[in-house]
Amino acid sequence: MATGLNPSYFIALSAALFAIGLYGAISRKNAIAVLIAIELMLTAVNINLVAFNKFLTPEAFIGQIFAIFVITVAAAEVGLGLAIVIAIYRNRKSVNLDDFDWMKW
Amino acid sequence: MNFDFSLLTTELALFVLGLSTFVLGLVVPSASRRGLGSFAALGLLLVLGIAVINWSNQGVLLNGMYLVDGYANFFKVMFILSAILVILGSFRYIDQHVGHHFEYYSTVVFATLGMVVMASAGDFITLYLGMELMTISFIILVAFRFMDTKSLEAGMKYLLLAAMSSAVTLYGLSLVYGATGTIIIGEVAEAVARGGNSPLLVIGLTMLVAGLGFKVAAVPFHMWSPDVYEGAPTPVTSFLAVGSKAASFAILLRLFLGGLGDLHGQWAMLVAVLAALSMLVGNLVAIPQTNIKRMLAYSSIAQAGYILVGLVAATEAGVKGVMFYAFLYIFATVGAFTVVAAVYNKIKSDEIADYAGLVQRAPLAATVMLICLLSMAGIPPLAGFVGKFYLFQTVVQGYMWLVYLGLIMSMVSVYYYLRVVLVMFRDDPKDPSPIEFGSAANMTLIIAMVITLVLGIYPGPLAEVANTAAQTFFLR
Numbered sequence: 280m281a282t283g284l285n286p287s288y289f290i291a292l293s294a295a296l297f298a299i300g301l302y303g304a305i306s307r308k309n310a311i312a313v314l315i316a317i318e319l320m321l322t323a324v325n326i327n328l329v330a331f332n333k334f335l336t337p338e339a340f341i342g343q344i345f346a347i348f349v350i351t352v353a354a355a356e357v358g359l360g361l362a363i364v365i366a367i368y369r370n371r372k373s374v375n376l377d378d379f380d381w382m383k384w
Numbered sequence: 385m386n387f388d389f390s391l392l393t394t395e396l397a398l399f400v401l402g403l404s405t406f407v408l409g410l411v412v413p414s415a416s417r418r419g420l421g422s423f424a425a426l427g428l429l430l431v432l433g434i435a436v437i438n439w440s441n442q443g444v445l446l447n448g449m450y451l452v453d454g455y456a457n458f459f460k461v462m463f464i465l466s467a468i469l470v471i472l473g474s475f476r477y478i479d480q481h482v483g484h485h486f487e488y489y490s491t492v493v494f495a496t497l498g499m500v501v502m503a504s505a506g507d508f509i510t511l512y513l514g515m516e517l518m519t520i521s522f523i524i525l526v527a528f529r530f531m532d533t534k535s536l537e538a539g540m541k542y543l544l545l546a547a548m549s550s551a552v553t554l555y556g557l558s559l560v561y562g563a564t565g566t567i568i569i570g571e572v573a574e575a576v577a578r579g580g581n582s583p584l585l586v587i588g589l590t591m592l593v594a595g596l597g598f599k600v601a602a603v604p605f606h607m608w609s610p611d612v613y614e615g616a617p618t619p620v621t622s623f624l625a626v627g628s629k630a631a632s633f634a635i636l637l638r639l640f641l642g643g644l645g646d647l648h649g650q651w652a653m654l655v656a657v658l659a660a661l662s663m664l665v666g667n668l669v670a671i672p673q674t675n676i677k678r679m680l681a682y683s684s685i686a687q688a689g690y691i692l693v694g695l696v697a698a699t700e701a702g703v704k705g706v707m708f709y710a711f712l713y714i715f716a717t718v719g720a721f722t723v724v725a726a727v728y729n730k731i732k733s734d735e736i737a738d739y740a741g742l743v744q745r746a747p748l749a750a751t752v753m754l755i756c757l758l759s760m761a762g763i764p765p766l767a768g769f770v771g772k773f774y775l776f777q778t779v780v781q782g783y784m785w786l787v788y789l790g791l792i793m794s795m796v797s798v799y800y801y802l803r804v805v806l807v808m809f810r811d812d813p814k815d816p817s818p819i820e821f822g823s824a825a826n827m828t829l830i831i832a833m834v835i836t837l838v839l840g841i842y843p844g845p846l847a848e849v850a851n852t853a854a855q856t857f858f859l860r
Contacts, residue, residue, distance in 0.1 A: 304548050313544050320551035327558035335565040345509050352516045360543050363527050367536045379537045
């Protein structure tokens with residue numbers, strides 16, 4: 280089934296998303312913003328998986344299934360992340376990562 | 385397609401144990417939750433028995449998605465053993481500093497289940513699920529003392545960096561899938577052998593090295609480990625140091641030797657540099673540390689560097705070296721951390737200076753600490769020496785500089801290990817009252833000590849088992 284699309288478009292899109300996510304995860308100071316940036320990185324992975332599935336193995340849904348697993352596990356991870364953010368906010372009245380400096384190397 | 389459930393006995397037993405520990409925690413009154421630890425330890429002992437009995441029951445499930453081979457079984461036994469030791473050694477610490485939260489022991493069991501799945505993973509989805517089960521359990525455990533800011537801070541840092549490293553690993557896996565068209569590691573190997581190396585594959589490979597480098601805490605991806613090790617409850621630190629690291633090495637070997645072995649030329653140098661940096665930075669930064677948990681964290685970074693050497697070799701002997709070293713590393717590390725936890729119970733401090741005169745207050749603990757630290761440093765009659773010998777022997781041809789670096793850095797490590805020993809044995813205690821450990825912790829200490837000694841003097845049988853297991857790894 281020709282769609283006129285080229286796999287390199289998808290790879291470029293996901294690479295860009297991944298790079299944006301990585302940059303956000305490293306540069307943002309707010310814990311929740313970092314979690315969102317990590318979600319962007321996982322979205323990049325999902326785009327990759329689904330696109331590769333379409334172009335490489337259209338007869339088997341390997342990539343799609345993998346993507347569903349990634350989404351599910353990412354939801355669990357974010358749920359846990361927000362729980363820790365709430366707990367730490369109660370303690371420190373802050374979600375700024377620069378404030379979490381009790382331990383230093 | 386018939387599905388042989390008997391191959392999954394260990395996993396199912398662990399799963400049932402995790403659930404029943406959890407449910408038991410819900411139904412018993414909070415005053416009697418102390419017994420949950422004994423329940424979990426006994427259950428794990430039973431699972432260990434099951435795993436050992438099922439050793440020869442090997443096979444492949446779902447066209448290679450789940451591999452039950454000697455290699456996986458070896459690691460499984462190792463993980464369950466370390467879980468037992470960690471639980472046994474930490475009853476008192478958990479009672480005093482974590483409290484009667486019934487989730488603790490079941491989360492430990494589920495983390496073990498995650499590791500066991502990782503060891504058997506034959507495709508990317510299983511690998512990812514096992515890794516996340518382990519990681520998420522560990523995040524909960526690290527942040528378990530939720531009224532303690534240090535523990536929460538460690539949990540936060542671990543969560544963010546673990547999630548980031550998972551994303552990087554996944555991106556690498558997705559690129560490898562894109563380059564080969566399959567997610568089953570055995571088929572990836574065939575595709576790589578056929579297709580050579582595309583740029584997609586090489587980028588994916590680099591991402592995998594970075595992502596899994598985070599998990600094993602290899603320099604330059606080690607920044608999280610000292611903070612997390614210091615902030616986490618001590619038994620969790622010891623489980624993190626042994627279990628999480630060994631499990632990550634299990635999948636690292638599976639992926640790189642099992643799947644991407646034909647690209648050895650592409651990644652060998654990269655891994656060699658990581659190994660060299662880990663040995664260098666880990667050992668040098670450990671010297672100025674004053675907190676014993678931070679010192680052990682840096683030393684475990686250095687240990688990761690030694691173990692990576694076995695991956696560089698990419699031979700059967702290398703795999704055997706990794707397995708042997710990981711096994712003895714468990715006992716040395718759990719022994720050391722059990723002492724740290726028990727001493728913290730009494731003196732509420734992790735500073736090395738407060739260990740002054742420990743030999744007069746707790747002779748057994750001081751002796752075990754001495755033996756474990758010397759084993760990590762690689763002093764001859766102890767297990768660490770044999771392990772390092774097996775590892776470095778494999779790279780004598782081709783990477784001689786790595787061997788020299790490893791030797792020099794082992795010498796450096798003796799300095800900071802012996803500094804602790806000196807404080808324990810030479811200085812006079814501020815408060816000479818003896819430190820009580822409890823019989824379970826004493827048992828852990830004695831097991832750790834005896835095994836470290838025996839493996840050093842008589843490594844033959846374990847080396848033979850590791851050898852056979854490593855052979856099954858290369859048969860496919």
